[in-house]
Amino acid sequence: MTRVVIHDPTLRDGQHAVRHQLGPAALRRYAEAADAARIPVVEVGHGNGLGASSLQVGLAAAADDEMLSTVREALRHSRMGTFMLPGWGTSDDLRRAIAHGVDVFRVGVHATETSLAERHLGFLRDAGAEAHCVLMMSHMATPGELAEQAARAVGYGAQAVGIMDSAGHFLPPDVTARIGAIVGAVGTTPVIFHGHNNLGMAVANSVAAAEAGALIIDGCARGFGAGAGNTQLEVLVPVLERSGFATGIDLYALLDAADLAERELMPAPPVTASMSIVSGLAGVFSGFKHRVVELSAAAGVDPRDVFFELGRRQAVAGQEDLIVDVVAELSGRGTDG
């Protein structure tokens, strides 16, 4: 059987579902359970990564230092991962994280902006740390563009590179094309796939990724994550095994970890609600949801129309002002009204 490496961002991407309020006790208990299941990498941090705790995107319940030291103590077999977005995280954050014993760093950039990761990937390479690069909102780039960006990331020092389906927009053939192109471009460098479940396809997309040659696949307990959630880890693992991929994970201990996560980390498991389906179809960052719904209600327009129009305009995170424009236009008032 082909081996795939499961990377578990429950304690990082799941934070988005609870406004970054996972505290040390919850982090420790899930990390211990994940470790018992022999999940290869357990990623922890603020949802937006190192240095991101802020009024703007949400203050975390615990500081980066405390999150990292807590999870470090809980892991005996699993490697510890963390995440960073250039702009939020700094080299100083990376230095401190290395001191805390992080084994795997993920640097995330928009699909066509790998150059923004150059400095941090280089810093991590020079520090002897394992650095991965993930291209977010990857449905907004063609397979060829992603392949080129991935090759560039490897040139900057990334020891693995891949894509996030941040908007949950992909169907399996989309994943096959993109992972295939990246694998073709980066040779023996491991390729990553990270799915979201807006169209109920996260597990199927992950299997398609593995079949196209991805070696590192992400999943979260019960799919813990914003909106429709991520790929459901304890479903992904046995489905990969049945599809001919070995994960080395103990199924029963994995199910126990997922049960613990449902009880102790989340108010309720993710649901694929209508607005998540619409944002997935439109290919829009689901973090826009609250603002879209709020502004649409105030203006009396259908928030679904707003999402589809944002999709046509290729809105990305940071462009929240575009929501105001689109709502105003659809309500027939114009932005000067």
Added chain:
Amino acid sequence: MTRVVIHDPTLRDGQHAVRHQLGPAALRRYAEAADAARIPVVEVGHGNGLGASSLQVGLAAAADDEMLSTVREALRHSRMGTFMLPGWGTSDDLRRAIAHGVDVFRVGVHATETSLAERHLGFLRDAGAEAHCVLMMSHMATPGELAEQAARAVGYGAQAVGIMDSAGHFLPPDVTARIGAIVGAVGTTPVIFHGHNNLGMAVANSVAAAEAGALIIDGCARGFGAGAGNTQLEVLVPVLERSGFATGIDLYALLDAADLAERELMPAPPVTASMSIVSGLAGVFSGFKHRVVELSAAAGVDPRDVFFELGRRQAVAGQEDLIVDVVAELSGRGTDG
């Protein structure tokens, strides 16, 4: 685009998730919403079909007559469907259902027992009613066996025939093989696929079914159904459309119907919990869950071991006694203990 016909058993299969307690008001409101979305067939009834309301499998909140007349009044565009299992439903039940204006009858049988449907399919054919036959627990039969059973059902008068993935066990290649074999055996007779989401694959399996030639695909609002639930209808429809299949359904009205279903039919949308994953992997009827968990706890054995052993013994609905045997054996006490 190839046309597929969506068949919506929210008001029948969903009943399993609420112990058959959907009352007339809830039935009417969902049926009106489904009708507004132009869903081709709206199926209603006790979870186990006509005549099944009983202490043994659960007393329904409303009698068959009331459920059928309520939904009949609510539908102006959609056709009305109902379900029956030979043994529960009788010819008299079918006669009354015809009088209530049912347009489409589904007769369900275990995957290898089509002969049990002969009398009812013949009765419906002679009465001029549209009758479909669905093979349940279809993972327990080979593609060749299913093709043979399906051809037999057509011979008995079925105007459509297909399979239910009752245990939620299939992955897409399993579906492709089975639907392909059935399509090959029944020629122009429409082929049906009905999925469950135990392995997170219900939507992907349904797309695989359509691609293999299935013309009738089932889905429930929010996946409403027992355990991990059915194929999520309002995800299925846009994913089919993106995959090249036309459904004729209005997306926004469909999302509205699903939102109404979440608010008014269910305490919470289905979750793919650990025991549902195990029953799906084991290929065991999820209705066994409560009894497996209860007996396992009393005997101090792991219910997951019980599920996998029941799967090896090919347990089917009606064989609940087998649970007692397996639990006793795994606890080392034997059945005479």
